[in-house]
Amino acid sequence: MATHFEIELEKLKNVIEKIGLLAEHQVGEAVKALLSEPITEGKEVKKTEHKIDKLDIKIDEICQSIFALQQPVASDLRFIMSAMQISNEIERIGDLAISIIKKSKNIKDKYDLISKFNVDELAKQVESITIKTNECFLTRDENTIGEIFVLNKSIKNKCDNTIHSIINEMKTNSKTVVSGTNLVIVMKHLERISEHCTNIAENVFFMINAKIIKHEKFDDKKSDN
Numbered sequence: 446m447a448t449h450f451e452i453e454l455e456k457l458k459n460v461i462e463k464i465g466l467l468a469e470h471q472v473g474e475a476v477k478a479l480l481s482e483p484i485t486e487g488k489e490v491k492k493t494e495h496k497i498d499k500l501d502i503k504i505d506e507i508c509q510s511i512f513a514l515q516q517p518v519a520s521d522l523r524f525i526m527s528a529m530q531i532s533n534e535i536e537r538i539g540d541l542a543i544s545i546i547k548k549s550k551n552i553k554d555k556y557d558l559i560s561k562f563n564v565d566e567l568a569k570q571v572e573s574i575t576i577k578t579n580e581c582f583l584t585r586d587e588n589t590i591g592e593i594f595v596l597n598k599s600i601k602n603k604c605d606n607t608i609h610s611i612i613n614e615m616k617t618n619s620k621t622v623v624s625g626t627n628l629v630i631v632m633k634h635l636e637r638i639s640e641h642c643t644n645i646a647e648n649v650f651f652m653i654n655a656k657i658i659k660h661e662k663f664d665d666k667k668s669d670n
Contacts, residue, residue: 467497475545479559552624597642
């Protein structure tokens with residue numbers, strides 16, 4: 446029979462899985478709003494945002510309860526420490542997804558700009574890294590962690606290049622300044638979502654190996670194991 450401690454750890458894992466899937470859903474809605482549908486901030490999106498906020502608080506409460514009553518050590522302690530960090534990262538991903546939906550309302554000629562600067566490919570990559578991040582938490586697969594770091598680097602490079610191109614467009618065509626500025630902000634939000642996913646992957650690596658890692662040193666750390 447599972448002990449109370451084991452039940453609490455399983456509950457914590459399940460809540461993180463749930464909040465991760467909700468954030469994944471929000472990012473999907475943000476990408477959908479940006480690329481293919483009229484921009485709306487519907488009740489469903491707000492409802493999901495509230496769920497994420499509540500689960501973030503619930504995770505803190507579960508962790509505090511375990512710390513106070515169970516005195517975890519070793520891998521259990523690393524899991525709980527990481528859970529608190531991961532919850533915070535996921536909550537930020539949800540907030541950024543909402544910001545993308547709101548900001549996208551102010552991008553006129555959105556589809557022309559998206560097509561011109563290949564924003565669709567970038568947005569799909571951000572959606573993909575969010576899905577992979579949830580996978581790596583559940584499976585604790587180091588190959589998936591490595592894929593997340595590679596994908597994050599690609600997203601960052603594409604964001605930098607896209608922002609540079611949009612700024613050049615605004616310099617030559619003043620009519621695009623307002624929409625271009627909003628699109629640049631959306632690009633930065635997408636980049637930050639990717640960074641938060643990478644932070645989560647770093648925490649999963651810490652859970653597995655008891656080592657703090659930064660993504661650019663991932664290969665070096667793997668060779669140390």
